[in-house]
Amino acid sequence: MSRSNDADNAGFRRLREAHITIVGLGLMGGSLGLALRARGIGRRIWGVARRDAVIRRAVEMGAVDGGSLDLIEGVAGADIVVLATPVRAIIEILERIGPHLQPGCLVIDLGSTKAEIVRAMAQLPPGPQPVGGHPMCGKEVAGIAAAEATLYEGAVFPLIPLERTEAEALATAETLVEAVGATPIILDAERHDRLVAAISHLPYLVAATLVRAAADVAAEDPLAWTLAASGFRDTSRLAASDVTMMLDILITNRKPVLEMLQRYREHLECITALLAQGDDEGLRAALEQAWQDRYGVVL
């Protein structure tokens, strides 16, 4: 017990002294910087962004100590590199930074799909220690201005170690995750991607499709939006997610998402048929089942 605490403390001390670079200072990267700073983690927290104004804003907010527009310069000398851009940008960045990372550097990402990212991580030269990551939290508002230190609190945070990942690097990643208030959970990439297709990517597509269908009606009768209340607002909320982020997610998780869409369409056709037939009892049974699942497990 005390040994484990010592080990934890040693890990935490290393984090406190670490040079950390966050690549991408949007909602997720900016919030991570704020959360790390709030816990006194990182002797230096550096940001990499494409626009100087974003770095200045992140410095003003206290999310980073400073930053760089140059990726290679930004990751040089870092003990921990966190990739916090959309998924396809993460993959491109992994292809570029390999030779410039110092030996033993922990490379972790915050992308929402993992199979393609972990494949890109496997191609890194031998020195760095890659771990895939995916905090299950977020907001519809993108950008550094929406960042907040509490974003990660209470979130489940899957971590995907590679075969090459050493135990100590994974332990550091877990300590980092716990430090910002999240709960690490070790998963493999394929299982992760299948699960998030069901509980994250499908809900997004369902919301976007709902908005498109309702917009057809609103185009004929704008009163539709006036009548829309909290039910429509909540069901459609995810349609306001950042499109570039979501597009990367869908394209890099195409097969599991298409499988979930197929399942969803089967259930939709079943419910539609019950309603079309006026099958009161059959429809009630299907809706009761959904009610129970929603109540029993999700709330």
Next chain:
Amino acid sequence: MSRSNDADNAGFRRLREAHITIVGLGLMGGSLGLALRARGIGRRIWGVARRDAVIRRAVEMGAVDGGSLDLIEGVAGADIVVLATPVRAIIEILERIGPHLQPGCLVIDLGSTKAEIVRAMAQLPPGPQPVGGHPMCGKEVAGIAAAEATLYEGAVFPLIPLERTEAEALATAETLVEAVGATPIILDAERHDRLVAAISHLPYLVAATLVRAAADVAAEDPLAWTLAASGFRDTSRLAASDVTMMLDILITNRKPVLEMLQRYREHLECITALLAQGDDEGLRAALEQAWQDRYGVVL
């Protein structure tokens, strides 16, 4: 201006002196009682419920002065009768109470579909003054225990007058709606039903279907529910709506709901095809459109 204020005041004075009976003391009926009492409306507010415990609870909470298990006894002598049960129960009640209503009695309902209810209202004997109503508010938690005086505040509240409805009765209904903090809007039943199919009934079916599809995955891998975060919770929230209430809504609004389901399925097939083809730009355009509609009009 002052004439209109006088008229308003006269209407409000009549409301204050009215004998009001609320049939159905669930979330909507109970909240209406609380809201009316908070504004000092109704010399006597009476409740009708099927269980004595519900009436007792409503009296304890201050939603009604007292109540009756007998429908006919409960509506006798009322100046205003509010029907706050599921839609098909409203239709049955309308068939039963006609001969027992006093002349000029305002009969208003809170049901979520209007065409079938207004048809049943048209069959009332000549004395009473029927007006269809539909407050666009609610919660997933059903029952008197969840009732609150503020439920109607800020809600849009469509009112559907019949050909036989006198102007004064409609004005009383509007004053009642405004008194509980909602905004009346005069609509015809068919237009109402088509609009709510789009922005209320379709979202419910979308949420229920999402839960069913995700439950398939969770049955194979229960970790799915562990990973479900606020996005899934919001998108699926309506699936926890009261099933009896929703079933009545769907069955009494079948044609408009089936038309909306058809539209929704067309958009879903379009988005699915774009993803299956890996059509990056086409998919982006569809998602951007949803993003704009969600942002531009709903927030």
